Amino acid sequence: MGIIDVENRRTGTTDWLLTRVEPPPEPPPGAVAHPEYRAFQRRRAIEGYCSHASIRAGQTLSVHVSTDPPSPFRCDVYRLGYYGGAGGRLVTSIGPIPGTTQPTPADGPKDLIECRWATSFTLPITDDLVSGVYLGKLTAETSGYQAYVVFIVRDDRDADLMFQCSDLTWQAYNRWPGWRSLYDWRGNIWHTSPGADVGFDRPYSFYYNLLPSAFNEQTNGSGEFTLWEFPLAFWLERHGYDVTYVSNLDTHTDRNGLLRAKGLLSVGHDEY
Numbered sequence: 131m132g133i134i135d136v137e138n139r140r141t142g143t144t145d146w147l148l149t150r151v152e153p154p155p156e157p158p159p160g161a162v163a164h165p166e167y168r169a170f171q172r173r174r175a176i177e178g179y180c181s182h183a184s185i186r187a188g189q190t191l192s193v194h195v196s197t198d199p200p201s202p203f204r205c206d207v208y209r210l211g212y213y214g215g216a217g218g219r220l221v222t223s224i225g226p227i228p229g230t231t232q233p234t235p236a237d238g239p240k241d242l243i244e245c246r247w248a249t250s251f252t253l254p255i256t257d258d259l260v261s262g263v264y265l266g267k268l269t270a271e272t273s274g275y276q277a278y279v280v281f282i283v284r285d286d287r288d289a290d291l292m293f294q295c296s297d298l299t300w301q302a303y304n305r306w307p308g309w310r311s312l313y314d315w316r317g318n319i320w321h322t323s324p325g326a327d328v329g330f331d332r333p334y335s336f337y338y339n340l341l342p343s344a345f346n347e348q349t350n351g352s353g354e355f356t357l358w359e360f361p362l363a364f365w366l367e368r369h370g371y372d373v374t375y376v377s378n379l380d381t382h383t384d385r386n387g388l389l390r391a392k393g394l395l396s397v398g399h400d401e402y
Contacts, residue, residue: 135370137260142213151347152275172307174198175275176268177333183297184282184377187257194247197229201272209262212367227251234307240327243310261285261374263355278351282377290372292391296400298378300353301328306335358398
């Protein structure tokens with residue numbers, strides 16, 4: 131029995147799903163008049179990001195969280211997969227943790243946003259964490275509002291299939307804290323000429339895809355994984371495929387590592 135089969139025989143839960151997301155703010159007077167405005171606005175009650183997009187066993191993940199207004203919060207960490215149809219398995223619960231309002235950074239060169247927030251908590255990556263996509267479900271205890279942080283646990287084993295998450299594209303379209311994607315350049319929305327830089331040291335905002343708004347809320351902080359990529363991961367693990375997970379960044383930094391799989395899956399919205 132393969133590692134994915136064994137993992138998916140463990141107890142699953144649907145508690146990984148967000149159930150209470152802060153509503154979008156109303157556009158202030160004089161704001162950009164655009165139909166996507168409300169969809170892309172940040173939810174300040176709780177938001178965060180991780181120190182690593184992809185991380186190995188033996189390393190330590192740091193998680194950076196802001197709560198506005200300040201509120202204690204907790205984080206429930208789930209690995210996503212099949213798990214008898216539940217879609218996720220609870221790995222650990224952390225908290226309550228004191229929450230503070232961390233600063234919104236000013237634009238850097240070429241509008242680069244780098245939060246450089248203080249570390250809220252750390253998570254050692256232990257050997258028993260199977261390669262996959264993990265969501266940290268953040269819940270502000272004062273308001274009950276929720277958001278995700280997302281990270282990939284990778285390994286170095288040989289596998290039949292390598293599932294490459296498209297996180298460079300997640301960041302290219304990430305508009306946090308507002309109109310700061312690769313395609314926003316000083317008031318020019320959806321431009322296609324060289325301009326802005328983007329980085330990973332910031333939360334993920336919502337993603338707008340003309341689907342019902344309730345589904346878009348499930349992307350809060352998860353990049354585009356829950357929107358476009360999770361259905362394939364669910365299907366692969368349901369059928370017991372031998373799959374290992376990597377980031378776009380792993381492809382760039384460890385190209386020889388691609389040879390440990392028989393097939394590479396470029397999943398979801400993968401432009402980069």
